[in-house]
Amino acid sequence: MKLSLSTKAILNSILSLGISWIFTSSPGYPTSVDSLEQAINRQDILKRMERVMGPLPGKNMRARLDVQVSEEVDAGTYIRKKLTYQSAPGERVNAYLLIPKTHEHPLPAILCLHQTTDQTIRETIGLAGRPNMHYGSELAERGFVVVAPEYPMLGDHQIQIPSDRWASGSMKAIWDNMGAIDLLQSMHEVDPNRIGAIGHSLGGHNALFTAAFDPRIKCVVTSCGFTAFARYYGGNLKG
Secondary structure, eight states: OOOOOOHHHHHHHHHHHGGGGGGBBBBOOOOOOOOOHHTTOHHHHHHHHHHHOOOOOOGGGGOOOEEEEHHHHHHHSSSEEEEEEEETTEEEEEEEEEEEEEEOOOOEEEEEESSTTTTTTHHHSSSSOGGGHHHHHHHTTOOOEEEEETTTTTTTTOOSSSSSSOOOHHHHHHHHHHHHHHHHHTTTTEEEEEEEEETHHHHHHHHHHHHHHTTTTEEEEEEEEOOOGGGGGGGGGOO
C-alpha cells in the first residue's frame, strides 16, 4: 500500500500521541500500535471493531432496496423526498433524500447522520431543531445530493437490539448506512465516486464507523464524534 507523504505524516503524528489504548490483548494480535505498518492494517482494525460491535453481515443479509416514497416537496433549490428503503430482509429504514435542482449531473453526494435527538432526521434536513444542526439542507443548497437515514432505536426506527441479527445498534446503523450508499449509487444524479459522510455526535462516530467498513465513502466530516474510549466512563462502554 503506497501512502502519500501527507498521509504518512498524519499517521505518524497519531502514533506519536500514542494510540495503544485502542487495542486489547488477544491471542494472535499485537497489544498496541507502535508502527506505521500496524496502523494501516485495515483488516486487523476491522476485526477488532467487529469484536465489539458484532460481525458485519454477509450476502445473506442483502436485500432489494425497494424504495418507497411517501412525500415529495419542492424546497426551493432542491427536491425533498421522504422515503423508506429495505436494508435487510424485512427491515426498512426511514430516510430523507434531497436532490438539488440542476441539470449538471452527476453530482457529489453525502450521507448525513443525525445526533441523539427526538427529531432525528427532521433536524438534519432542516425541518426541526437547532439551525446549526441543519447540515443536510445546507449541503443540498450547495449542490450535494443528500441522504439522511434514521438511526435504529430512535424516532420511528424501532427494532429489537440485541437480536439474532444484530449484536449492537452501531453495526445495525452501519448496515443501514451502507444501504443508503447503495441508494445513492443507484441514482443517475449521483457521481458514485464522489460520496462522503457527515455527522454530529452519534452521527459523527457512525460516519467514521461506516466509512471504516465501506470504502465507497471517500471523505468523512465528524463533529464531536470520537473519544479515547479507554478514558470514556473509565473504559466502560456498556450502553
